[in-house]
Amino acid sequence: MHTIIRKMPMFLQDHNDPNKLVFFYQRSGMQLGAEGFTVGLLLAFVTNVLVLVRNLTAQRLVILLALFVSFWAVKKVVYLDDWKTEYGIHLYLPSSWL
Numbered sequence: 001m002h003t004i005i006r007k008m009p010m011f012l013q014d015h016n017d018p019n020k021l022v023f024f025y026q027r028s029g030m031q032l033g034a035e036g037f038t039v040g041l042l043l044a045f046v047t048n049v050l051v052l053v054r055n056l057t058a059q060r061l062v063i064l065l066a067l068f069v070s071f072w073a074v075k076k077v078v079y080l081d082d083w084k085t086e087y088g089i090h091l092y093l094p095s096s097w098l
Helices: 002-006 033-048 056-085
Strands: none
């Protein structure tokens, strides 16, 4: 919804190579729609479409691929957020867990 309201582009053309597209913008002051939608679309696919597949092996392979892509996308979004805002995200573990 944020992307639609602010009319953010989903991607940009690479300035160095016009044949390539940029989905994760690495400069401050701008965010692309792909940064937020990547994980959301995978989650929607896994919860609504993948459950209709009957082959258990195919389900497992697609779920592993979706987990890998989700992990990569979240890592990329967190890295870009840290870089743009200069605030780091730190893991918090209660002392009783250590």
